[in-house]
Structure formats: C-alpha cells, structure tokens
Amino acid sequence: xxxxxxxxxxxxxxxxxxxxxxxxxxxxxxxxxxxxxxxxxxxxxxxxxxxxxxxxxxxxxxxxxxxxxxxxxxxxxxxxxxxxxxxxxxxxxxxxxxxxxxxxxxxxxxxxxxxxxxxxxxxxxxxxxxxxxxxxxxxxxxxxxxxxxxxxxxxxxxxxxxxxxxxxxxxxxxxxxxxxxxxxxxxxxxxxxxxxxxxxxxxxxxxxxxxxxxxxxxxxxxxxxxxxxxxxxxxxxxxxxxxxxxxxxxxxxxxxxxxxxxxxxxxxxxxxxxxxxxxxxxxxxxxxxxxxxxxxxxxxxxxxxxxxxxxxxxxxxxxxxxxxxxxxxxxxxxxxxxxxxxxxxxxxxxxxxxxxxxxxxx
Numbered sequence: 001x002x003x004x005x006x007x008x009x010x011x012x013x014x015x016x017x018x019x020x021x022x023x024x025x026x027x028x029x030x031x032x033x034x035x036x037x038x039x040x041x042x043x044x045x046x047x048x049x050x051x052x053x054x055x056x057x058x059x060x061x062x063x064x065x066x067x068x069x070x071x072x073x074x075x076x077x078x079x080x081x082x083x084x085x086x087x088x089x090x091x092x093x094x095x096x097x098x099x100x101x102x103x104x105x106x107x108x109x110x111x112x113x114x115x116x117x118x119x120x121x122x123x124x125x126x127x128x129x130x131x132x133x134x135x136x137x138x139x140x141x142x143x144x145x146x147x148x149x150x151x152x153x154x155x156x157x158x159x160x161x162x163x164x165x166x167x168x169x170x171x172x173x174x175x176x177x178x179x180x181x182x183x184x185x186x187x188x189x190x191x192x193x194x195x196x197x198x199x200x201x202x203x204x205x206x207x208x209x210x211x212x213x214x215x216x217x218x219x220x221x222x223x224x225x226x227x228x229x230x231x232x233x234x235x236x237x238x239x240x241x242x243x244x245x246x247x248x249x250x251x252x253x254x255x256x257x258x259x260x261x262x263x264x265x266x267x268x269x270x271x272x273x274x275x276x277x278x279x280x281x282x283x284x285x286x287x288x289x290x291x292x293x294x295x296x297x298x299x300x301x302x303x304x305x306x307x308x309x310x311x312x313x314x315x316x317x318x319x320x321x322x323x324x325x326x327x328x329x330x331x332x333x334x335x336x337x338x339x340x341x342x343x344x345x346x347x348x349x350x351x352x353x354x355x356x357x358x359x360x361x362x
Contacts, residue, residue, distance in 0.1 A: 036350050036351045036354055037347050037351070038068075038347070040064045041060075041064040041065035043060075044058075045057075045061060045065075079095060080095040080097070088328070089323075090323060090324075090325065090327055091325060091328070093328060094328050094329035094332055098329045099329050099332045099333055099336070102326055102329035102330050102333050105326070106151040106152075106330065106333060107151075109150055110150040110151060110152045110153075113148070113150045114150075116145075116147060117145045117147060120145050120147075124143065128140045128141070151330075151333075151334075151337075154311050154312055154314065154315045155312060157310050157311040158300060158301075158304065158311035158341075159341070161228050161231045161232050161300060161309060162232075162235055162293075162296050162297055162300045164232040165231070165233065165234070165235025165239065165296055165300070166235065166236075166239060166292060166296045168233075168236045169235070169236040169239045169240035169292055169296065170243055170289060170292070173244035173247060173288070173292070174244075174247050174285065176190065176244055176247075176248075177244045177246070177247025177248040177250075177251065177285075177288075178247060178248075178273060178278075178281075180247075180248040180251075180252075181247065181248040181249070181251025181252040181277075181281070182251055182252075182277070187248065187252075190244075190248075194244065194245065197237075197241070198245075200237075200238070202234050202235075202237075202302050202303055203306070205234050205237050205238065206230070206234055206302075206303060206306050206307065209230050209233045209234050209237070210307065213226055213230050213233065214226065217229060225309075227304075227307045227308050227309035228309050230303070230307040230309070231303040231307045231311070231313075234300075234303040235296040235299050235303065236296075238295055238299040239292040239293070239295045239299060241292075242288045242289075243285070243288035243289050243291070243292045244288070245288065246284045246285060246287050246288025246291070247281065247285050249284055250280070250281030250282075250284030251277055253281075253284075254276070254277060254280045254281060255280070258276055258280065259272070259276065261276075262275075282357045286350075286352065286353035286356075286357060289349050293346065294342065297338070297341070297345060298342075300312075300313065301338060305317040315330075315334055316334050316335075319334070
C-alpha cells in the first residue's frame with residue numbers, strides 16, 4: 001500500500017512539473033509579443049507570483065516597469081512645476097491636472113453629442129412612423145445627423161485619412177522598391193527622383209495637390225470628401241520614400257546564391273519574387289513601413305490644418321483660433337493623443353513584423 005502511495009505522489013509531482021514547464025514555455029513565447037506593446041513587465045510579474053528566481057525577476061521588473069514609470073513621473077513633475085511659470089496671451093501653460101480635466105470634458109462632450117444624435121434619430125423615426133400610420137408615406141423623409149464632430153470623431157477621421165494615404169504609399173512603394181532592388185537600370189532611373197522628392201515638405205506639396213484634386217475631383221463621394229483626399233494624397237507623397245528605399249535595399253542585399261538557385265530551378269519571375277525575394281527582404285520592408293507610417297502621421301497633422309480636413313490637425317487649428325481659456329489645455333490633450341496614437345501605430349506595424357518575419361522570431 002505504501003509503495004502505491006509513493007508511486008501516485010511521484011506521478012502527481014511529475015505531472016505538476018510538466019504542466020509548469022509547459023506554462024513557462026508558453027509564457028516565454030508570449031514575452032516577445034508582450035514586449036512589442038510595452039507590456040513585457042507582465043512576464044517577470046507572473047514569474048514572481050510563482051516564486052521563480054525572485055532576484056532575477058525583480059531586476060527585470062525594475063528595468064521594464066519601474067524605470068519607465070520613474071521617467072514618466074519625473075516628466076510630469078517637471079511639467080507641473082514649470083508650466084505655470086510660462087504665461088501666454090491665453091494665460092499660463094496648463095499643467096497635467098488642467099489637461100486631464102479638459103480630456104474629461106472632451107469625453108463628456110462626445111457622450112453629449114452621441115446622446116443628441118440618438119435623440120435626433122429617435123424623433124425622426126417617431127415622426128416617420130406617425131406619417132406611415134396616417135397613410136402619408138410620400139411625406140416620409142430620412143436625414144443624416146449634422147452635428148459638429150467631436151474630438152473622438154476627429155481622431156477616427158485622422159486614422160482613416162492616414163490609413164488611406166499609407167496604404168496607397170505602400171502599394172506604390174513596394175513594387176517600385178522590388179524593381180529597383182532587382183534591376184540596376186530601374187534603380188539608376190528612380191534614384192535621382194527619390195533624392196529630389198524625398199526632402200520636399202508637405203507644405204510645398206499641399207497647394208499642388210489641392211489644385212489638382214479640385215480640378216479632377218469635381219463631384220466628390222460622400223464617404224471621401226475633397227479635404228480628406230487632399231490630406232491622404234499629401235500623406236502618400238511624403239511617406240512612401242522610406243518604404244521604397246528600404247524595400248530596394250532589402251531586395252538588393254539578398255544572397256545572390258539564393259537567386260541563382262531560383263534561376264537553376266527556372267522559377268518564373270512572379271514565383272521568384274513571392275518565394276525568394278519577399279521573404280528575405282521582409283524585415284527591411286517592415287522597417288520602411290514603420291518609418292513611412294511615422295512620417296505620414298506627422299505630415300497628416302499639418303495637412304489637416306491647411307486642408308481643413310475634420311481631423312486632429314483641424315481640431316488643433318480651431319482651438320488655436322478659438323483663443324478661449326481652455327484652448328491651450330485642449331491643444332495639449334490633442335498633442336498627447338497624437339503621440340500615443342503614433343506610438344500605437346508603430347507598435348502595430350512592429351507586431352506584424354514580429355509575426356511575419358523569421359529574423360524577429362529567433
């Protein structure tokens with residue numbers, strides 16, 4: 001009987017060890033993706049709760065969680081101390097507390113606007129139902145709500161605009177980059193154009209784009225107004241260069257033996273590109289895409305200010321023109337939102353890079 005008990009205890013202990021090993025393997029595999037989004041501190045936190053290597057995990061937790069928090073805390077303290085000392089025509093620069101209050105006000109304004117929109121459609125549906133019941137279907141009308149866009153609506157508009165411009169830029173840049181990397185003739189033809197147009201400011205492109213769009217896009221679609229198209233094209237013209245350059249560099253740096261194998265196997269050009277060229281150059285392509293998206297997001301704000309596209313850029317400009325006592329704090333909310341969204345967009349592309357490239361998985 002004692003032998004059976006010892007055997008069962010040993011078996012249970014082995015099973016627990018195996019389960020724990022599998023759990024640690026899954027945890028270590030997820031560490032890379034958590035780190036992409038700045039959540040790498042979760043892994044040592046979990047290990048600490050399980051009593052695994054306290055000193056090592058405490059050191060890792062200090063580097064991944066407490067050091068960034070200390071940096072943010074010092075920044076907020078310096079901001080709160082120095083901001084009231086700087087006076088402008090609109091009053092003192094708002095500190096973190098005033099900015100947080102205005103962020104809450106913007107959120108409340110968004111909820112109020114959504115409530116008014118809901119009430120508008122409810123009244124419209126009620127009116128139309130009464131007309132239908134009275135047999136006056138010909139008098140039934142459906143109108144869209146035309147209230148002012150809220151801060152969060154403007155964030156969505158900016159994201160759609162930069163997404164459209166970035167997508168078009170990537171669609172143009174990657175094929176040109178592949179051709180440039182594979183052919184010295186194409187590279188020689190494109191390189192002067194890249195060097196000329198890459199440094200051009202969005203403020204220089206915007207008047208040209210505005211005139212061209214106004215001349216060729218006379219009847220805009222409801223889902224794509226002229227201001228959004230102008231901003232998106234400006235984003236495309238300024239953001240496609242990093243992707244183009246990095247794609248060409250990635251393709252040109254492929255091991256020549258790999259391409260020779262493709263020639264020996266007599267692979268068609270399309271399969272050579274999809275099976276050999278793209279997989280080998282993906283890390284640099286994604287790096288170019290990250291740079292392009294960052295450039296596009298910065299360009300977008302200036303483009304929206306001048307094109308009056310109802311996004312974050314227009315919000316900042318309107319608040320600057322408004323000149324109320326709360327305008328500075330609202331502009332600071334927009335600045336912080338722009339920075340946070342830019343960080344999240346970069347992390348999104350980096351997460352795709354980690355998921356689809358072999359070099360980042362090793």
